[in-house]
Amino acid sequence: MTPITAGSGRSLTDLFVEAAKQALDDSGAHRVDSIYVGNMMSGFLQNQEHLGALMATALGREGVPTYKVEGACASGGVAVNAAVKALLSGFEEIVLVGAVEKMSGYTTPEVTAGLMMAEDRLKVASTGVTFVGLNAMIAREYMHRYRVTHESIAQFPVLCHRNALDNPKAQFRKKIKIQDVLQSPLVADPLRLLDCSGIGDGAAAIVLAPKNVAKKFTDSPVEVAASTVASDTISLYQRPNITTFEASRQAADRAYKLAGVKPKDIDVLEVHDAFSILGVMALEDLGFAQKGSGTQLLGDGECSRDGRLPTNTFGGLKARGHPVGASGLYQVAELAMQLKNEAGKCQVPGARVGLAQSVGGIGSTVAIHILRGIN
């Protein structure tokens, strides 16, 4: 992973290559049979597509099959899923999956418009509503329906900022309190600045291989126990209940079955907290709390690194950072570090099973990965 920063001044290629080379060096793999690139906004912001061939060339790996995979903010997670299927097809044995996003260096209206590419342009984005606005509607409805206060929800970013203090690659390494969240500038009522992830540049990469091949390279491979993707309607207005992401539930259900585990077996969790309310909803949609009661886990300290369900242990989207198309891969890479006992000061002792949830658009695409340490 590269550190996540705003104003890096670095190119897409530069960011991607740093992460990819780290992953290749770390894995010990000399050969790469294909390259999958997750990204959401390069066409709009950098006027650059064809990231597959671009990155293969930058890595001196041209010749291999390359794929850019896009699923809005879940692009990183969806790219991992596509790569897993490529491995299972038998066509490829060693696959490099990387994801990159460069969001800084543009005006706020530009980035805001870019993010709205995840919603229906003609019917919704054209109205002028922003993604913060859509999430504010969800937060308002959630607070009303379940009688939950903003104060309770604000525990989520507080948790993330605390965890990020120990992550040298995090974008925001600054402790915050609940009052800081509630007093930060209003962005879209009720969401305030510290409810929202920021704008950042970053890239992450992993190397995937079948178990028998991976064992040649490392004594501590991490198993992909499940990799699933589900979709939902592209637009929020098309949903009967906006306080749950059906795609999250569906993708998680299938993942639990594939991995043969239940929510109680998860030792470390990474959820897509682009906005504080999404972090809380994820705890519920993934089966860790009843609907409307997610914040109780936070209040009981269960989501802390020394709790029963350590969550967003490197700082999550809020504090580690959210370079949108890359975030799903940061999550998977962080889980892998946890399960290899290489998470440094962020380590959850004895973590064996991890789950990552990556969300694209307003819950319209969700990728779930369950990883298992196989030492």
Place this chain on the structure above:
Amino acid sequence: MTPITAGSGRSLTDLFVEAAKQALDDSGAHRVDSIYVGNMMSGFLQNQEHLGALMATALGREGVPTYKVEGACASGGVAVNAAVKALLSGFEEIVLVGAVEKMSGYTTPEVTAGLMMAEDRLKVASTGVTFVGLNAMIAREYMHRYRVTHESIAQFPVLCHRNALDNPKAQFRKKIKIQDVLQSPLVADPLRLLDCSGIGDGAAAIVLAPKNVAKKFTDSPVEVAASTVASDTISLYQRPNITTFEASRQAADRAYKLAGVKPKDIDVLEVHDAFSILGVMALEDLGFAQKGSGTQLLGDGECSRDGRLPTNTFGGLKARGHPVGASGLYQVAELAMQLKNEAGKCQVPGARVGLAQSVGGIGSTVAIHILRGIN
């Protein structure tokens, strides 16, 4: 397939849904396990990403995993390849693959800039060179190196226009002569207007399933005998020889091996003739002619529908049309129609084995499909 037109005034969704519904109706498949969408320019031109969830919603199929796959002008072919691997993974049984591009309704500089997203933005596109310009360099070098005249190369668009006369969905249904090509307006010396494919809107779709499943739906399924992708350097200046596309050779070599066929076994061929010179080069890179002698096949009439190697039988990119990210899927769909004996007036009698070559960028990504009628 939708008809290809400029100025359709139709949305991406509208185009995609027409093609997808045709494909689903034609296949008889009620269930769809996943949706793959090939597209190159929607982020740049329509400010719309997340085409996976967008199209799933438009089809009333939300819930299933969705993927947007991008590989520049080869996006359609690359999407088919990714879907084939998904089937082989065993995760999915019935996959809808569609591809769509809407290029009309924008200024020529806008579309030209969008197409340059397939090259390296920072190092090449920033110089102001266009894709016609890059292909003109190739044409000039090819003509010089192999002593081939423009007149010989111009046989390619003449062939395509002749074939398109019989294709009701073709964009340009107008017979042209070699002299028309040579006298058409100069675009980038030596390439003239009739050497170049046009700007158009279109979508195509197919349904893929394992053989045993496909046989439940049709008595005449078409087998994907090989599906390969290869890459090359993102930029033309990085190549030792610009008159051959190494990725085309590599992808084709692997495809012939996988399918267990040789060039002489191909009954019908679809090549990526975005510019006349590329059509000629494809005949060589795919193994049908020695380097520098591709035009001889044209002169001998071998590429005509009644020749030994019927090529671009529905009009190719030049005359059927080239909605960039969708063209690779038009090719595959056209081959399928040929092999099912459903190609109407474009039919090549007795065609059993077909090959499609889809090129992204300046030969930086190439997808090859070999299909076989299994009646």
